[in-house]
Amino acid sequence: MQDIRWKALWLGLATLLTCLIIWAFTDAITALLAFSAFLLLYLASHLYWLHRLLQWFRKPELNTMPVGSGIWQDVFSAIYYEKRRHHRSQAQISSALDRFRHAASALPDGVVLLNGNDQIEWCNPTAESQLGLSMRQDAGQPITYLVRPTDFIQYLQAQNYSEPIKLKSWRTIGATLEIQLVPFGINQKLLISRDVSHMEKLETMRRDFIANVSHELRTPLTVVGGFLETLMDMEGAVPESTRAYFGMMQEQTGRMRRLIEDLLTLSQLENSPEAPQETEIDLGTLLNMLLHEGVSLSQGKHEITLEPVEPGLFIKGATEELHSALGNLVSNAVRYTPQGGKINLKLFLRGNDIVFSVRDTGIGIEQQHIDRLTERFYRVDRSRSRETGGTGLGLSIVKHILTRHQGRLEIESEAGKGSIFSAVLPQARLIRKTPQEAQASA
Known part of the structure; x- marks a missing residue:
């Protein structure tokens, strides 16, 4: 920019000096006409390079950029180097974006990028498989058009994403998906889906095991507790020297019975997701x-x-x-x-x-x-x-x-x-x- 200013200054001084010399050897009218002609040529030159610049901007390719002359040579040179820097930055961003997409595509979890209107901007192949999406066809579509379970729509609208939700898969029988939304940027969201079918099966086996074992233990503990209580109440059945031991057995049997009852209660609550009649x-x-x-x-x-x-x-x-x-x-x-x-x-x-x-x-x-x-x-x-x-x-x-x-x-x-x-x-x-x-x- 500083070089352009100096060139403009020197050009102006040279023009002024030339006009003074012409005026010295001729008259003022001839000098004015010469100055006007120079200005017209100078303006025509600028208009010409402006026209070339406008044409180049319609299709800004580096290999078609004009070279220019005079001040315009510096202008085109500055634009050229700025365009090259922009191309390098764009290439770096594109490379980083490609690496991100390759990494996200390799994730075992589904990833869907949603904009501020909850429309799909991008998704990885896992999300396509789990949620039934197609990046080619569904880009720009609202996620609620494609993922329609009522629980998900309520979760999306509630805007409380601290905990994930679990949904039965509508594509694979018996599969369970865990879905969580993560807000970021300006009203954007990242939808993460995970297949937790194996974990759900293990959890079901654990609950069933606890329920079955607790149920099987309740009857013998009740019998043992009943006999201990009967013996403690029968006069002379338990010697005084061992009565304290019987009391401890009765106390621990009662504690085990309370534990079994609590396990059964918890198992019943876990196995029936809906509350009973209110x-x-x-x-x-x-x-x-x-x-x-x-x-x-x-x-x-x-x-x-x-x-x-x-x-x-x-x-x-x-x-x-x-x-x-x-x-x-x-x-x-x-x-x-x-x-x-x-x-x-x-x-x-x-x-x-x-x-x-x-x-x-x-x-x-x-x-x-x-x-x-x-x-x-x-x-x-x-x-x-x-x-x-x-x-x-x-x-x-x-x-x-x-x-x-x-x-x-x-x-x-x-x-x-x-x-x-x-x-x-x-x-x-x-x-x-x-x-x-x-x-x-x-």
Whole structure:
């Protein structure tokens, strides 16, 4: 750019000097005519090279670029080098894109690139096979035109992609796909599909094994427990010197029976994805039952309170399941709160949720354990769990039941300061009734 400016300056000075020389040897009119002629030739030259530049831009190939003369030689040279740099950058980008596509094509998982309107921009061969897509025919088509299961459409529209969803394959009988959307860029999404049929079969075998073994163990444990109880109740049947051992056997048999019952409950929940028939549950009655059960389990060792519940509140759900889930929260609070501690039960509305919380002044839980509390058999302190009679399955059961009711479990805790366990259910399940309606449904 600087060279062009200098050339323009020197050209202007040379033109001015030439006109002055002509004026010195002739008259002013001749000098003006010579200057005008020079300007016309100079303008015609610029127009000519502008025309050549415009023609080249219509088909900008490097090998057809004009050479130019004077200032235009520098202009064309600058454009030429910029075009070459652009070609190199474009080649590098194309090469990187090709490498990405080759790498994505080799992935065992399906990958689909969606734009801001959820239209297909690109997909790999695995996605074509799993989802029934065709890159050649379906590019630019909305993904919902081609992947039509209702669960997927709801998942896409909900815009909550923290967890994947599982769908039965509509192309391969017996196959199961796990699909997750990953947002990126400006409203773009990456759809990742994975065939989890083998994992699902293993999970089904595991559930069936647990259910069958638990069922087979329940009967002999019941028999053993019954004989032990009978012997303990028969006067003189058990010598005093061995009575303590019989008591330990009876206690451990009861613990094993509770474990078997929890395993069967969890297996039943896992094997039936749909909740059983729902009814309208009187929340006031349910919470009073939970209070009495907590007081009975505590045997006067804790101060258990229930905050007043607004009359006429009902919730739609499976009675036995919700009773079991909320009862687990109460019994856990009793088991893990030292004698003399306080336990508070509370029902309240929060935004679009209805919340049942159990607050205790127990031993609390360290933060690193909270995310794993709902895992099967996970225990923060195994020795204490044995002392309290816990099976390690209670919170897992609670999580499954709440999930079946479109709810969730929230846990707040601090070691040494107690915990708050909250069962959160959608307020859409809440039903308000007048005293007359509540009495009629009782």
